[in-house]
Amino acid sequence: MHKVLLVDDDLGLSALLKKYLEGEGFQVDAVQDGEAGVSRALDGDYAIVVLDVMLPLLDGLEALRRIRQTSQIPVLMLTGRGDDLDRVVGLELGADDYVPKPCTPRELVARLRSILRRVSTAGQVDxxxxxxxxxxxxxxxxxxxxxxxxxxxxxxxxxxxxxxxxxxxxxxxxxxxxxxxxxxxxxxxxxxxxxxxxxxxxxxxxxxxxxxxxxxxxxxxxxxxxxxx
Missing domain, CATH: 1.10.10.10 (Winged helix-like DNA-binding domain superfamily/Winged helix DNA-binding domain)
Structure with missing residues (x-):
């Protein structure tokens, strides 16, 4: 079971995504601000982080920058639809991929599994x-x-x-x-x-x-x- 850290201050969306991800076999912890997201990402045993761009206390891009200072944990960004600058900056800072909001839980699960599959199967070589x-x-x-x-x-x-x-x-x-x-x-x-x-x-x-x-x-x-x- 993969552990996912969900960092999003939209309580309604966060609850929806958490419930859906858990129904798909993921173990999910959710926090609502960037500072807590950085702390948990660096201290918790997570397989991947889902990180919203718009967050209180510390925005998602700064949170990503701090995570990348010491960790290469996979990070999937949630960005506003049409916010191309946020997507480019997020990728430049080391995000593995992004999903524009509003997103469907099904799309998020597909992207998460794609990233985790690449990480887990990359070492399967002779x-x-x-x-x-x-x-x-x-x-x-x-x-x-x-x-x-x-x-x-x-x-x-x-x-x-x-x-x-x-x-x-x-x-x-x-x-x-x-x-x-x-x-x-x-x-x-x-x-x-x-x-x-x-x-x-x-x-x-x-x-x-x-x-x-x-x-x-x-x-x-x-x-x-x-x-x-």
Whole structure:
């Protein structure tokens, strides 16, 4: 049974989501402000956090920033429908995905299961492929561990998934449809910028090639590729 931390000050919606999630086999704790959300996320044994953007005491984006300072626990953001800036900022701060409000409990459950499935199955690889290397990048998928140029590389679960897909195809272009399906666990949606934002964050963590180019190249109309050097 997966433990979920639900952080939302809308008591009616929170009660509805909690009841539905518990009916789907999740164990749910709910808090109503950002400060409590950060404290519980860092101290509790949760599999995932559902975090609303609009919260008292500490807004969801600041709460996410504080969580990411010390933890890579998966975080699903709840954002206002049409609030593209909040979604982009949330992804840049390390959110794994987002669901626009108002959302249906069924959609939330589907997104939660998708994230948790990616995290739990990412390590199910045979021993021959237990270590994945591409240039200065080394990944241990079964341990969710990454090194870049011999140094630990801190990645969110979604960033790890996307980088693993690119590493398995290093030197080759990977379409956004494949990245979405294998990295985000869902079909690519029209106008969805999630992949672009996650890869932008990874680029910053990897730094630049001696030539000044990025290690992750964007190929217009085709996708992305991890440079193999």
């Amino acid at each position: 021993t021959v492929r237990a270590t994945l290397s591409a240039g200065p990048l080394t990944l241990w998928p079964e341990r969710r561990r990454a090194e870049w140029q011999g140094q630990p590389l801190e990645l969110t679960s979604t960033e790890f998934n996307l980088l693993e897909v690119l590493a398995r195809h290093a030197g080759h272009i990977v379409g956004k449809e494949i990245l979405s399906e294998q990295g985000l666990g869902r079909p690519l949606a029209r106008y969805d910028r999630s992949i672009d934002v996650h890869l932008s964050s990874i680029r910053q963590k990897l730094g630049a090639l001696p030539s000044g180019r990025s290690w992750i190249q964007s190929v217009r109309g085709m996708g992305y590729q991890l440079v193999r050097e």
